[in-house]
Amino acid sequence: MQPRRATIADVAREAGVAASTASVVFSGKTPVSDATRARVMAAAAALGYTGPDPRAASLRRGRSGIVGVVFEEQLGAAFLDPVKTLMMDGLTAAVAPLGAGLLLLHDHAVLPEPAPGGSDAEFTHPSLTTAPIDAAVLIGCSPRLRESLDVLSARGIPVVVIEADAGDGVPQILLDNREAQRAAAEHVRDLGHARVVAVTLPLSAKASPGWHAPGAAITVDVTRDRLAGVRDVFPDAAAYAAGGSSIDEGLAAGRVLFADPAARPTAVLAQSDLLAAGVIRAAEEAGLRVADDVSVTGFDGVRVDGLAPYELTTLVQDAAAKGRAAGEAIAAMLDAKPPASIRLTCTFRRGNTTGPVPESGETAASRPVE
């Protein structure tokens, strides 16, 4: 085993057949007689040959069987979001039939100075520029999205973008964020609510939490679109941007919202289930009864660990389907077929976290304690 790994040529020689025949035995592309196959397999076993070297095969075929998934953030940050995780599952499933695996890639690996001859160790990092990928999936709405796209298209690598607008002819996987969020807004309006506040995802990659300034730019598509859905129904609704999508960020936002009993909203429309869970916790902290004193809606329809016994009123999206759709678009492109952009839709699901607007003066918080 030490000397040198056996190659298919060795196996063929050992089996007394031509290399191409041995190759065909392994690829199965052409019928082979049982006797020949057996001889080849035996020879392979004898030599410890475990199959074609994927590196050589991919050079020859022009395909590596690897799809890159480009993240903006630390993987840790990305995968803590159940929606992205589900999406990865869907993507995994969708590329499996292609015989492809997923390679994790980072945005920031695109070096500012990719020119050769610079400092030695710097440009050896794997990246969009050098990864042996057949296609790539770009997720979300990084400020570097454009840059990544350019690098990949210069390499001639097909790309799919999930939940962001990439312009040109790049296929996208989109969600009906605005319409869906509007449905939730209509729901709380129909329940009689008027004092409504939106708790949003971040406005941009580096924005800090806080009330939206009037007219502030929102560079994150998802944030913008969902907020537009709220404003379709409540044009003047205030919006508070969370620092990310997590329970703790939602809790922080909720504390601000409920700080002043006189000015607090009767309904909170959060842009993710995790944020909604945090808002609910803040409501409990403030002595408010969810659904009775304050209604809360989420977005995503994921199972929030630890939220029981509440069941969120939310917009259910099929995150795995997003991944699958991306995988299918990739399959199409690798097949030189025109890839289709896809727009998935959310389903409104009423849970037990929304209820009729309380008559004023009737909330738990406004009643004298005990």
Added chain:
Amino acid sequence: MQPRRATIADVAREAGVAASTASVVFSGKTPVSDATRARVMAAAAALGYTGPDPRAASLRRGRSGIVGVVFEEQLGAAFLDPVKTLMMDGLTAAVAPLGAGLLLLHDHAVLPEPAPGGSDAEFTHPSLTTAPIDAAVLIGCSPRLRESLDVLSARGIPVVVIEADAGDGVPQILLDNREAQRAAAEHVRDLGHARVVAVTLPLSAKASPGWHAPGAAITVDVTRDRLAGVRDVFPDAAAYAAGGSSIDEGLAAGRVLFADPAARPTAVLAQSDLLAAGVIRAAEEAGLRVADDVSVTGFDGVRVDGLAPYELTTLVQDAAAKGRAAGEAIAAMLDAKPPASIRLTCTFRRGNTTGPVPESGETAASRPVE
């Protein structure tokens, strides 16, 4: 751009140099005169050449720059665990200097019948058998661990195992689970507790939740070792196996533990922070005050989203360091150096979820309500 991608030979011709020279310009392995470099770069730009084809390069070099990470479960299941996520971050960082990226691989992709000539579409899946990887990291303790190891070692691919015993000469990244858990047990013992119950991770891949049967086999190393730490101090402590590591599983376990006020423990040692968080929630549900009526410890030292204001008494492990250690072991092996197994240690951290054993009859639950 349609006709054919330019190759380094095209660039060399255009620049009027030898292919090997052009290659060197891109790899930087050998000094090149500025003039030559400039000519080559110009030619490359003119032809739209974006750098060496990684497939060809990896064939030539015998390295793909890809490290496989083998999961047993759906990625979704794996990445929802913050510990694994952190570990991935550490691993990512550690392999970056190698110029390597991470390829996600599944256990179950090892086909029962890898023989060629079978049904066509079946054996095209990417897997341990065909992925173009330079090394692999196996995580946790799958029943298929052995099988995966065999496949990889037959291919001559170096392997590192995290938190499992792989026997032979496979380098491992281990944690002092037993000693660490023992420290927590000693802590609660010193606080006077005697009625102690362990809430453990699953006993095996397919075990269902419930009280440990006496003498039942524990195939998951982590579960076994941490429980041993508890038993070092409380030889007779009962143990309840959760169905996984999540808040909801901890909640379910906690409900069982606290169901009978007369028989409930005064301290619960959970094998993960998520489980501990669930137990805490169950305690609240049961009207128990955490730390006062019941002490709860966790394991991992991760930030549990939504657990505030509690700060768990727990064993802090550096999950990212596990990933880093694995990456370093890989680096060593790829360098033909002897890889070192590493044993990382946890640090005990006291939070506000443990307190002295309550005097009997003094708990909130036993007081009349009102």
Added chain:
DNA sequence: TTGTAGGCGTTATCAC
């Protein structure tokens, strides 16, 4: 059904 030939795009080696 099996064998032959040629090249996929690169880079290590060594001579110049």
Added chain:
DNA sequence: GTGATAACGCCTACAA
């Protein structure tokens, strides 16, 4: 500092 040469290991026409 640059160039010629020879693999790296495999696969796919095509011919037999």
